[in-house]
Amino acid sequence: MKKKIGPRPIIFPMPALLVGTYGEDGTPNAMTAAWTAICCHDPLCAGVAIRQTRLTFDNLMRTKAFTLNVPRTSHAAEVDYLGIVSGKKEPKKLAVAGMESARADKIDAPIIVDCPVNLECALVSQTKLGTHTWFVGEIVETHVDEDALADGDVIDVPGLDPLVYITSASQYYSLGKPVAKAYNAGKKFKKNG
Ligand SMILES: Cc1cc2nc3c(=O)[nH]c(=O)nc-3n(C[C@H](O)[C@H](O)[C@H](O)COP(=O)(O)O)c2cc1C
Numbered sequence: 001m002k003k004k005i006g007p008r009p010i011i012f013p014m015p016a017l018l019v020g021t022y023g024e025d026g027t028p029n030a031m032t033a034a035w036t037a038i039c040c041h042d043p044l045c046a047g048v049a050i051r052q053t054r055l056t057f058d059n060l061m062r063t064k065a066f067t068l069n070v071p072r073t074s075h076a077a078e079v080d081y082l083g084i085v086s087g088k089k090e091p092k093k094l095a096v097a098g099m100e101s102a103r104a105d106k107i108d109a110p111i112i113v114d115c116p117v118n119l120e121c122a123l124v125s126q127t128k129l130g131t132h133t134w135f136v137g138e139i140v141e142t143h144v145d146e147d148a149l150a151d152g153d154v155i156d157v158p159g160l161d162p163l164v165y166i167t168s169a170s171q172y173y174s175l176g177k178p179v180a181k182a183y184n185a186g187k188k189f190k191k192n193g
Contacts, residue, residue, distance in 0.1 A: 009035070013164040016079050016172060019048055020067035020101065020110045020118075021059035023087065028101040028110035030094050031056045032083030034165045035132070036068065044139045046121055049132040055087035057133065064123040065107035066137055069115035071163045073174045075099075078114075079163060080172070106140045116145035116160055 014034040021029050035049035046068055050057045060066050071079050078097040085093050094101055094112070101110035104120045111118035121137025144153075148160040157175060164173050 009167055011167075013166055013173060013175075016071065016076075016083075016163045016165040017048075018067075018069040018071060018079065018082060018112050018115060019050070019056050019060075020069055020104075020112055021056050021065070022063055022109060023055065023059055023091065024062065027087070027091050028094055029055055029059060029087040029091075030069070030082050030099070030101070030110075030112055031087070032079050033068075034167065039136060043124075045124065045136050046119060046139055047134055047136045049129070049134050051132050052128075060123065060135060061126075063108045065104070065109040066121050066123070066135070067104055067107075067109045067111050068119040068121060069112040070117035070160070071112075071115045072161045073163050073172070074161070075114060076163055076172045104141070111143060116148040117155070117162075118143040 015036055017033050017036050018030040019033045023029055031054055033048050033050065037047050039045050039047045048066070048068065050060065056066070078099055081097050082093060087093055090096060100113040102113050104111050107120045107122050109120070111120070119139045120141040122140050123135060123137050125136045127134045144155065148156055150156040150159070161174060164175060165171075166173055
């Protein structure tokens, strides 16, 4: 028996990413975002839902650029701080969290150096849905720490140790164990191999 609990934002897990943008005076800013996704293969695009009250919203509308940065589990407290304090109240919030930024190569946004993966995104569209706007950016460059890479530029998940977010419990998690090989485990149900 299932219980209907009404509309809820429940998808497991969500990433806990940092969205990097520059302020009007060039100050780097980052906010935590769980409502994000990879949403197109060609051109390769990522999306993020940002509430219109965020400093990140103003910055993104102006610069048309943002970075998505994947933090490690060891940065849970820093990520949480960047998700509860606005750059409108604490313009130096990145520095307060002890996180370092650097200018992205191809866009006008900061990458968060402490995060092992950084995606540079050039804004391609924005859709106002209500309280939030869905921003889509083309991923024009990717930076990965070498200790998070295995042979052939494949991400080494234990080396990366990404932080994930469980919305209903308001809890940060680490990833669990692998359970099956993707694009493979389902083959047993295919009729012709
Ligand atoms: C775990 C977590 C996830 C969050 N996800 C989002 C999100 O997807 N979109 C959003 O607009 N705000 C999200 N927030 C809230 C913003 O990170 C927060 O309001 C932040 O202070 C905005 O910073 P800014 O004003 O400097 O841009 C999240 C906060 C936390 C703690």
